[in-house]
Amino acid sequence: MLGEIVTIGDELCRGEIVDTNSSWLAEKLWDLDITVAWMTSCRDLQADIGRALKEAIGRADLVLVSGGLGPTEDDLTVDVVAALAGVGTAEDAEARAHMEARYRAANFRLTPNNLEQVLVPEGARVLGNPVGLAPAFEVAIGGVPVVCMPGIPRELHAIFERSLRDRIVELREARGEKVERIARRIFRVFGKSESHIAAALTGVIDGVKGASLHYQVKFPETLVKVVVRDRDEAQAAARLAEVDGKIRAALGPRLYGVDGDSLPAALGRRLRDAGWTLATAESCTGGLIGALVTRVPGSSAYYVGGAVTYTNGEKVRQLGVSGEALDRDGAVSEACVRQMAAGIRQRTGAGIGVAVSGIAGPDGGTPDKPVGTVWLAVDGPGDRSRTKRFTWPGARDQVRELAAHWALALVMRQLDEGKDDA
Amino acid sequence: MLGEIVTIGDELCRGEIVDTNSSWLAEKLWDLDITVAWMTSCRDLQADIGRALKEAIGRADLVLVSGGLGPTEDDLTVDVVAALAGVGTAEDAEARAHMEARYRAANFRLTPNNLEQVLVPEGARVLGNPVGLAPAFEVAIGGVPVVCMPGIPRELHAIFERSLRDRIVELREARGEKVERIARRIFRVFGKSESHIAAALTGVIDGVKGASLHYQVKFPETLVKVVVRDRDEAQAAARLAEVDGKIRAALGPRLYGVDGDSLPAALGRRLRDAGWTLATAESCTGGLIGALVTRVPGSSAYYVGGAVTYTNGEKVRQLGVSGEALDRDGAVSEACVRQMAAGIRQRTGAGIGVAVSGIAGPDGGTPDKPVGTVWLAVDGPGDRSRTKRFTWPGARDQVRELAAHWALALVMRQLDEGKDDA
Numbered sequence: 001m002l003g004e005i006v007t008i009g010d011e012l013c014r015g016e017i018v019d020t021n022s023s024w025l026a027e028k029l030w031d032l033d034i035t036v037a038w039m040t041s042c043r044d045l046q047a048d049i050g051r052a053l054k055e056a057i058g059r060a061d062l063v064l065v066s067g068g069l070g071p072t073e074d075d076l077t078v079d080v081v082a083a084l085a086g087v088g089t090a091e092d093a094e095a096r097a098h099m100e101a102r103y104r105a106a107n108f109r110l111t112p113n114n115l116e117q118v119l120v121p122e123g124a125r126v127l128g129n130p131v132g133l134a135p136a137f138e139v140a141i142g143g144v145p146v147v148c149m150p151g152i153p154r155e156l157h158a159i160f161e162r163s164l165r166d167r168i169v170e171l172r173e174a175r176g177e178k179v180e181r182i183a184r185r186i187f188r189v190f191g192k193s194e195s196h197i198a199a200a201l202t203g204v205i206d207g208v209k210g211a212s213l214h215y216q217v218k219f220p221e222t223l224v225k226v227v228v229r230d231r232d233e234a235q236a237a238a239r240l241a242e243v244d245g246k247i248r249a250a251l252g253p254r255l256y257g258v259d260g261d262s263l264p265a266a267l268g269r270r271l272r273d274a275g276w277t278l279a280t281a282e283s284c285t286g287g288l289i290g291a292l293v294t295r296v297p298g299s300s301a302y303y304v305g306g307a308v309t310y311t312n313g314e315k316v317r318q319l320g321v322s323g324e325a326l327d328r329d330g331a332v333s334e335a336c337v338r339q340m341a342a343g344i345r346q347r348t349g350a351g352i353g354v355a356v357s358g359i360a361g362p363d364g365g366t367p368d369k370p371v372g373t374v375w376l377a378v379d380g381p382g383d384r385s386r387t388k389r390f391t392w393p394g395a396r397d398q399v400r401e402l403a404a405h406w407a408l409a410l411v412m413r414q415l416d417e418g419k420d421d422a
Numbered sequence: 423m424l425g426e427i428v429t430i431g432d433e434l435c436r437g438e439i440v441d442t443n444s445s446w447l448a449e450k451l452w453d454l455d456i457t458v459a460w461m462t463s464c465r466d467l468q469a470d471i472g473r474a475l476k477e478a479i480g481r482a483d484l485v486l487v488s489g490g491l492g493p494t495e496d497d498l499t500v501d502v503v504a505a506l507a508g509v510g511t512a513e514d515a516e517a518r519a520h521m522e523a524r525y526r527a528a529n530f531r532l533t534p535n536n537l538e539q540v541l542v543p544e545g546a547r548v549l550g551n552p553v554g555l556a557p558a559f560e561v562a563i564g565g566v567p568v569v570c571m572p573g574i575p576r577e578l579h580a581i582f583e584r585s586l587r588d589r590i591v592e593l594r595e596a597r598g599e600k601v602e603r604i605a606r607r608i609f610r611v612f613g614k615s616e617s618h619i620a621a622a623l624t625g626v627i628d629g630v631k632g633a634s635l636h637y638q639v640k641f642p643e644t645l646v647k648v649v650v651r652d653r654d655e656a657q658a659a660a661r662l663a664e665v666d667g668k669i670r671a672a673l674g675p676r677l678y679g680v681d682g683d684s685l686p687a688a689l690g691r692r693l694r695d696a697g698w699t700l701a702t703a704e705s706c707t708g709g710l711i712g713a714l715v716t717r718v719p720g721s722s723a724y725y726v727g728g729a730v731t732y733t734n735g736e737k738v739r740q741l742g743v744s745g746e747a748l749d750r751d752g753a754v755s756e757a758c759v760r761q762m763a764a765g766i767r768q769r770t771g772a773g774i775g776v777a778v779s780g781i782a783g784p785d786g787g788t789p790d791k792p793v794g795t796v797w798l799a800v801d802g803p804g805d806r807s808r809t810k811r812f813t814w815p816g817a818r819d820q821v822r823e824l825a826a827h828w829a830l831a832l833v834m835r836q837l838d839e840g841k842d843d844a
Binding site: 013015017020022026027028030035036037038039042048055280289290291294297298299300303304307308309310311314317347361362363396400 | 434435436437438439440441442444445446447448449450451452457458459460461462463464465470474477636638702704706707708709710711712713715716717719720721722725726727728729730731732733735736739740769770783784785818819822
């Protein structure tokens with residue numbers, strides 16, 4: 001089954017916004033075993049929308065369209081689709097009632113052009129819109145189902161999750177192609193390159209029927225996507241479970257989580273479970289580690305706070321770094337980060353202190369300590385401590401992102417080590 | 423002149439990566455007065471690439487292609503383009519010499535498939551590649567120039583800036599259409615909604631020949647793009663200068679910068695110019711303000727550091743917030759942020775202290791202080807101080823981003839006020 005995606009909008013063709021709907025939908029279709037062969041963007045022109053749809057219908061078994069459903073005069077999708085299907089347009093009663101209720105609640109007056117938004121081609125199968133006003137709908141043109149959705153990503157996602165996914169499965173089964181059920185898992189890895197991961201996973205899905213493995217670099221981490229397809233859902237799940245164990249064993253502790261997890265969230269769970277609190281001492285990252293840690297709702301349960309010590313003076317005042325260490329080794333040194341981590345831990349009373357000091361660039365490098373040199377230290381829990389030096393190529397932002405993520409990873413490693421000791 | 427963009431790659435059609443090349447190129451073409459009518463993505467299949475190129479050539483006056491230039495067997499662009507142009511392929515001597523030099527320097531061995539990367543269609547105009555190995559090239563097919571580039575964004579950007587932009591101007595002039603020269607400026611605004619900005623700018627380009635105005639919301643800021651087109655470059659520049667003054671007057675101090683500027687960089691210049699240093703005291707933003715300030719290279723000239731005080735205990739210990747204020751008003755209160763800002767300023771000796779405390783959510787709200795409530799305070803320079811309360815709708819990340827950016831904006835406003843006083 002071949003799918004095709006058409007996104008409509010002048011703002012796309014002027015480069016004002018990046019089209020994220022196409023890739024989002026393509027990934028979802030891929031999971032449903034539908035191959036996306038073409039993705040096309042065109043302007044808000046009747047003739048071009050018509051041409052794009054006709055091309056797509058001529059090539060594909062399913063066409064998903066985003067954009068051009070709205071209250072303004074450049075929203076033409078409904079008219080074009082209705083004309084291609086040879087029908088008129090009509091208000092969708094449910095969408096209108098929904099709109100009236102929303103406007104009443106907000107004390108807004110409904111104007112005639114608002115009502116443009118609840119028009120659909122006559123006879124369309126209306127898929128609704130759980131989070132917006134313009135309803136998604138499906139029309140068959142030349143026997144090919146064409147599904148139209150608003151271009152706002154949040155609405156498009158909600159429509160897909162709420163009803164479109166099931167509808168696509170239904171369409172596929174109606175074609176006599178039973179959809180293969182998919183069991184999938186995304187394994188999230190930080191601190192190991194794509195090629196090292198691939199080497200570690202060599203052969204891991206050999207002999208597992210219907211299994212495939214895909215890599216995706218999402219700086220600063222790498223995702224490994226495992227998909228198992230089978231007509232039988234339980235079979236697919238069972239084989240995924242089998243592969244899952246092998247992958248976890250092969251990746252070891254660099255695998256920090258699966259699916260929608262994040263490194264800060266994973267660290268948060270570990271800290272919570274172990275009953276430790278964390279404090280941060282940052283120089284070149286300027287607060288980025290704290291900002292990452294506190295992205296997680298509920299992080300106040302384990303994050304105390306920290307110091308951003310951008311000057312040597314603040315390193316001394318806030319963290320008790322010795323003038324001797326600064327004079328002898330400089331601010332970007334093992335001695336300095338060690339004292340920073342110990343200092344923040346001791347002063348805040350946190351169970352663990354983590355510190356970073358480095359040269360993010362573009363200036364400030366020396367032959368000994370080139371731009372991209374970063375020292376990290378973890379102090380605690382207990383008498384455990386570790387330091388690590390990196391020299392990263394790359395721009396200022398990348399060096400800072402890597403340093404902040406490595407700070408979290410090193411804290412996790414320190415917690416792991418404790419587990420091994422026990 | 424109509425342009426068209428074709429991006430090639432299985433990874434695009436599987437939704438593994440978002441196609442940012444299309445929008446990037448579309449914006450550049452728009453600036454060159456070339457309308458992008460279609461953007462198409464297809465898979466690494468000979469037949470599909472051929473079809474995509476033929477469609478594009480049939481519709482457009484210029485076709486830009488990204489992807490499918492590489493050393494692996496799914497890199498087919500050169501072959502398909504050569505076949506469409508009715509020519510063979512040949513090594514580009516310059517690209518080969520460049521590759522050999524790079525491999526020698528890195529002590530790598532050149533393999534035959536590496537050399538695939540330096541093949542171009544015979545007779546192609548080679549545009550090179552300043553930062554990578556596969557050279558960009560241009561071939562005319564059916565009289566339409568087709569420019570092929572590697573899909574790696576960094577390489578594509580470099581090729582455009584180094585040679586492609588000039589080449590497109592040349593192509594356009596060869597058509598007898600003199601390219602209208604463009605004078606453009608992006609005005610960057612923080613702290614004013616798109617509709618308020620639009621209201622403030624009503625009529626601002628009226629009567630200015632060739633001028634147009636475009637809005638783009640780039641959370642958390644809004645960009646106003648002004649373009650003036652004219653055959654004569656000096657004319658366009660003069661008219662932009664005329665509009666520039668009106669726009670600055672209409673937007674006032676909410677306009678923080680132009681073109682590639684950023685709020686942290688603008689604040690940095692202001693602090694440098696005024697000779698003040700800054701320190702931060704953060705609660706709900708967890709370090710985000712410091713991270714923003716230190717994104718700017720050279721920020722150590724004016725940023726001292728700060729405290730991340732996620733617990734009440736740390737607010738007392740690091741900033742001297744009074745237990746009385748915390749007990750009476752809570753951590754999210756005017757009294758608390760006022761003391762936080764004054765505390766960090768006094769303890770670090772910075773000229774200005776800025777502080778934030780709020781409820782980023784999703785939990786922790788009360789009827790009095792719902793999720794999204796944020797207090798901000800600025801202390802200094804001198805005896806000036808200000809506080810401000812916001813209640814933002816939106817998710818945790820958005821509330822934190824807004825809070826961090828508003829912290830910078832309020833410091834700028836405080837500096838502005840000093841200027842007015844003087």
